[in-house]
Amino acid sequence: MTAGLETVPRAPGALPLIGHVWPLWRDTLAFVKSLRQQGELVRVDVGGMPIYFATSAAYAHAVMVTHGTSFEKGRLFDRMRPLVGAGLATADSRTHRRHRRLMQPSFHRERIADYCAVISGQARTLTDSWQPGQQVAVEEVMGEFSVSTLAATMFSADIGRAAVDAVRRDVPVILKNMLLRAVSPQFLDHLPIPPNRRFDAAAANLRRVIDEVVAATRRAGGAEGHDLLSTLLAARDADTGEAMTDTEVRDELVTILFAGTETVASTLSWAFHEIARHPEVEKRLLAEIDSVVTDGAVGFEEVARLTYTRQVLDETLRLHGVTLLMRRATAPVELGGVTVPTGTEIAFSLYAVHQDPALYPEPGRFDPDRWLPENREGMPREAFVPFGSGSRQCIGDAFARAEMTITLATVLSRWRLRPVPGHTPKDVVAAMPHPDHVPMTVTAREAPEGA
Numbered sequence: 001m002t003a004g005l006e007t008v009p010r011a012p013g014a015l016p017l018i019g020h021v022w023p024l025w026r027d028t029l030a031f032v033k034s035l036r037q038q039g040e041l042v043r044v045d046v047g048g049m050p051i052y053f054a055t056s057a058a059y060a061h062a063v064m065v066t067h068g069t070s071f072e073k074g075r076l077f078d079r080m081r082p083l084v085g086a087g088l089a090t091a092d093s094r095t096h097r098r099h100r101r102l103m104q105p106s107f108h109r110e111r112i113a114d115y116c117a118v119i120s121g122q123a124r125t126l127t128d129s130w131q132p133g134q135q136v137a138v139e140e141v142m143g144e145f146s147v148s149t150l151a152a153t154m155f156s157a158d159i160g161r162a163a164v165d166a167v168r169r170d171v172p173v174i175l176k177n178m179l180l181r182a183v184s185p186q187f188l189d190h191l192p193i194p195p196n197r198r199f200d201a202a203a204a205n206l207r208r209v210i211d212e213v214v215a216a217t218r219r220a221g222g223a224e225g226h227d228l229l230s231t232l233l234a235a236r237d238a239d240t241g242e243a244m245t246d247t248e249v250r251d252e253l254v255t256i257l258f259a260g261t262e263t264v265a266s267t268l269s270w271a272f273h274e275i276a277r278h279p280e281v282e283k284r285l286l287a288e289i290d291s292v293v294t295d296g297a298v299g300f301e302e303v304a305r306l307t308y309t310r311q312v313l314d315e316t317l318r319l320h321g322v323t324l325l326m327r328r329a330t331a332p333v334e335l336g337g338v339t340v341p342t343g344t345e346i347a348f349s350l351y352a353v354h355q356d357p358a359l360y361p362e363p364g365r366f367d368p369d370r371w372l373p374e375n376r377e378g379m380p381r382e383a384f385v386p387f388g389s390g391s392r393q394c395i396g397d398a399f400a401r402a403e404m405t406i407t408l409a410t411v412l413s414r415w416r417l418r419p420v421p422g423h424t425p426k427d428v429v430a431a432m433p434h435p436d437h438v439p440m441t442v443t444a445r446e447a448p449e450g451a
């Protein structure tokens with residue numbers, strides 16, 4: 001016998017008409033973390049709409065993986081679709097299956113190795129541009145770096161120069177307003193206020209420029225190149241031989257730009273902050289980097305050998321994970337004895353799951369040693385899913401890990417970043433909670449650690 005949704009506990013603090021909108025807006029991260037105390041499935045009312053939060057790692061796994069085929073992307077993604085087009089992240093299940101098959105080879109090992117060469121060059125350009133004693137706003141620098149780096153891996157040919165410039169100019173404008181647009185009522189999109197005008201102009205320009213570059217690259221036979229655009233143009237379905245249309249390629253590139261820039265920038269900014277706050281971690285990290293990186297160049301080969309760096313990144317991803325993901329049931333599903341009917345909106349927060357005290361002792365403590373193989377024994381796989389899980393798992397996970405490892409190791413092989421006193425970074429809620437401001441001073445490394 002299963003129970004109905006009416007048996008699911010409701011989160012405390014709902015107000016008439018607006019439900020939980022106030023606690024959700026006032027302190028989103030504290031609110032999503034608090035839900036675990038109410039149960040594994042908890043009702044939250046957003047205005048008139050009930051959303052059911054899967055609060056445990058096991059329930060999030062059930063939604064993403066075990067019953068993954070009975071869910072599609074939910075309301076948040078419906079609102080994002082007109083903004084980013086019909087790319088992988090927002091596509092319905094049928095389109096998703098076809099595109100994912102076509103795109104997967106662009107993220108295979110050999111391709112990542114090609115992208116790593118570009119990322120490495122970008123990271124060295126960044127470190128070459130710094131002077132000892134210079135103060136940098138790390139969150140800004142990482143924001144610009146992640147956009148430029150992704151643009152450079154997408155459009156490496158001369159034809160793509162215009163697109164690189166457009167991406168660097170327009171993506172930050174769109175990212176700044178995207179979450180707000182996605183959660184606001186639709187009629188607000190059409191108000192002729194400056195943020196709307198800037199957003200619309202940036203989105204239209206980005207699409208136009210990428211369209212032109214896609215068409216020009218196709219005409220020039222650019223499908224031979226090693227950049228992301230060329231690999232997508234060359235992609236053919238293994239069974240049908242079908243390729244993606246130019247519009248589909250454009251939408252996928254735009255989706256990748258939105259999915260793959262802020263996430264990386266936020267994780268790197270938090271990582272530099274956490275490393276500087278934990279001298280023991282910094283010491284071990286620098287020792288590893290010095291032993292693996294001998295000539296300042298960090299490429300694909302080095303990434304696998306930088307194991308402690310990976311632990312540091314994993315711990316950063318655990319503490320500063322994706323705020324909220326959503327799904328909508330396309331068939332009735334049973335979750336822990338409760339029948340979830342078709343059409344039910346489900347949400348889960350990787351940020352909250354990764355800080356569940358039942359899975360992580362002292363969850364707020366930054367401790368990369370949690371990720372030592374001996375300490376991971378017995379931990380369920382679903383306890384740590386920073387890139388999601390199941391068929392909608394991040395297609396860029398290996399790319400992101402390589403990019404972040406190369407960037408950390410390139411920067412720290414040459415510089416130390418010291419916090420400028422007087423400011424403690426605070427979370428700004430976005431797709432991933434990013435730090436509001438991370439001012440740091442660049443100091444030259446004097447000698448290899450331990451030398």
Ligand code: HEM
Pocket residue numbers: 088089090096100255256259260261263264267322325326386387388389391392393394395396397399400
């Ligand atoms: C720290 C960096 C990143 C994190 C934490 C992250 C996290 C995620 C998560 C959790 C999802 C699943 C969303 C869901 O289940 O609804 C996702 C999807 C996606 N990510 Fe990432 N991501 C990162 C970087 C990247 C990069 C660098 C790229 C591209 C180069 C990328 C491209 C995508 C795409 C296209 C999807 C949609 C996949 C699909 O539905 O098939 N991400 N990401």
